[in-house]
C-alpha cells in the first residue's frame with residue numbers, strides 16, 4: 597500500500613501492463629473516476645477515504661494506453677456532491693468524456709441544466725454504508741422524477757440489500773444502470789442466489805443496464821479472476837444490449853489489492869467472446885446512454 601506524507605492513499609498501479617486484447621474502434625471505458633487534484637478540488641468533509649491526486653491527464657493517458665477512445669467519469673464518493681473535479685475532467689477531454697454526477701437531492705432545475713451542459717447524463721445513488729452516511733430513498737425518488745430529458749440513474753448497492761431495494765428501484769421513472777452488477781458473490785457461480793435475484797431485477801424491466809466491472813472487487817480468489825469470468829459471461833450473453841464495461845480506475849479503496857488495468861481489459865474477451873457482443877458492450881450500449889445527443 598502506498599501512503600504519502602499527508603496520509604493520502606494510492607489505489608492504482610503506476611505501471612499497468614499493455615493488454616493483449618484490442619478493443620474495437622470507439623470503445624468506451626464507461627466506469628472510471630477522477631480524484632482531485634485536491635489543491636483545486638478539495639475532497640468532501642464526509643469523504644471515507646483520502647486518495648492521492650488522480651486527475652484527467654492520468655485518466656486520458658491510461659485510456660490511450662489501453663486502446664480506448666472515450667470515458668464515462670462517475671463522480672467518486674470522496675468528492676461528495678461537489679462535481680467540479682468531474683466536470684473539469686469532462687471539459688478537458690475535448691468531447692471524449694461524459695459523466696455521472698452525485699447531487700444534493702434538493703438541487704434546482706438551473707443547476708441540473710448546467711450539469712447537462714457540462715456533459716453529465718445521469719446521477720448516482722450510492723447505498724454502500726462504508727462510502728456514504730445516508731441514502732434517503734424518498735429524496736432520491738423525488739429528484740429522479742425531475743431529471744433532464746435523456747438522463748438515467750446509476751445505483752450502487754450490495755447484493756444483500758437488493759430485495760429491500762426492489763420497491764425503490766421499481767419506482768424510478770428513468771432508465772437504471774447498476775454499478776458492478778450489485779456486487780454478487782461470484783463464487784456462487786452463474787446460477788447462484790445472487791445472480792438469480794439480479795436476473796429477476798433485469799427481467800422486471802427492459803431499461804435496466806448493468807456494468808460488468810470490478811473482477812478485482814468481486815472475486816476474492818484474485819487474478820485471473822476465474823470465478824468472475826464464469827459467473828458473468830452468461831449475463832453478457834443473455835443481456836447483450838444492456839451491459840457496459842469499465843476499468844473502475846483509479847480503483848477507490850483497492851490499495852491492498854491494486855489491479856493491473858491491462859489484465860482488467862483482458863477480461864473482456866472472456867466475458868464477451870463474440871466480436872459483435874464486444875461491440876455492443878464497449879461501443880453501442882454506452883453510446884446510447886451517454887452520447888445520444
Ligand SMILES: O=C(O)c1cc(C(=O)O)oc(=O)c1
Pocket residue numbers: 671672673674727775813844848849
Ligand atoms: O467499492 C468502492 O469502494 C467504490 C467506491 C466508489 C466511490 O467512492 O465512488 O466507487 C466505486 O465504483 C466503488
